[in-house]
Amino acid sequence: MKREKSSIVVASLLAVVLAAGAERSPAAEPAGLPSYLYDRGDGIPTSLFGTYVREKELLVYTFYEYTRSKNFEYQPSELGFTGDNSFFGKAVEQEYLLFLAYGFSDSLAVEFESALHSSVDFRKDPSDTSNVPGRIRESGLGDTEINIRWRFLKETAARPEATFFFKTVFPLQKSKKLLGTPDWEFEPGIVLTKGFSFGTLALRSSLDEYAVDYVKRLSQNWRVVVSLEGESDEVSLIGEVQYALGKNAMLKINSGFGLTKKAPDFAPEIGVLFRF
Numbered sequence: 001m002k003r004e005k006s007s008i009v010v011a012s013l014l015a016v017v018l019a020a021g022a023e024r025s026p027a028a029e030p031a032g033l034p035s036y037l038y039d040r041g042d043g044i045p046t047s048l049f050g051t052y053v054r055e056k057e058l059l060v061y062t063f064y065e066y067t068r069s070k071n072f073e074y075q076p077s078e079l080g081f082t083g084d085n086s087f088f089g090k091a092v093e094q095e096y097l098l099f100l101a102y103g104f105s106d107s108l109a110v111e112f113e114s115a116l117h118s119s120v121d122f123r124k125d126p127s128d129t130s131n132v133p134g135r136i137r138e139s140g141l142g143d144t145e146i147n148i149r150w151r152f153l154k155e156t157a158a159r160p161e162a163t164f165f166f167k168t169v170f171p172l173q174k175s176k177k178l179l180g181t182p183d184w185e186f187e188p189g190i191v192l193t194k195g196f197s198f199g200t201l202a203l204r205s206s207l208d209e210y211a212v213d214y215v216k217r218l219s220q221n222w223r224v225v226v227s228l229e230g231e232s233d234e235v236s237l238i239g240e241v242q243y244a245l246g247k248n249a250m251l252k253i254n255s256g257f258g259l260t261k262k263a264p265d266f267a268p269e270i271g272v273l274f275r276f
Helices: 002-021
Strands: 058-074 087-103 108-123 135-140 144-153 161-169 185-196 199-206 209-217 222-231 234-246 249-258 267-275
Touching: 058 249, 234 267
Parallel strands: none
Antiparallel strands: 058 087, 058 267, 087 108, 108 135, 108 144, 144 161, 161 185, 185 199, 199 209, 209 222, 222 234, 234 249, 249 267
16 A cells, blocks of 8 residues: 555656646746855745745645665653663654745745655564564654744855744644654754855754755756755765756655664655745
């Protein structure tokens, strides 16, 4: 069933690609921008790296994400069983997500993101002798959050751009151990962005996470993004290609690769971003 769902999603995305490609035109960007905005345009940076929302613009991004972790750290007590020792099991998660962003002005934007359907397949560590079942499966609504983005300092030729954000994750899965978020989560942070002749660099930092992003526009239709992301002792390298299917549609394909033991070892994503 999981493979069938994945095939349906991929087939649907390919259909959108073919339909949009029939009347393709370059992605719309305002003319006359300074050179340091060439790679990204004049929009506010969103939580999707390499993605920006402009004033009075609505972004709609539908995507599928697969995450495989061969060293999924857990304690039996975290799963509702007896034992506080740490073990490393295996976990595969599939998510079908919706992302929305709207720019109220050239300084303020709001985002909404939800894993409308998620499934987790967990297998415990063979050395774990606790009463944790050998396999646990969960499915349902995944993480759901809102994000406020405030660009309080615009980039100039001499200084970087600064954007403050505040993310709130809703506690919509109190009965599940592996899926969703059981408690409220609040996360403030900041993004510093600066464009150069060789590309655009962004530093993202919050209480729990940090990242360094590199964005480069190769042509009117192609853009590449590379990101080094870290959270505690989990570090991943993510690469993405973006292709303009038309004036208001973009295909996004990326994959993350774990650089440390506890990070997910493989996390591909594919989706189509629409602008209205």
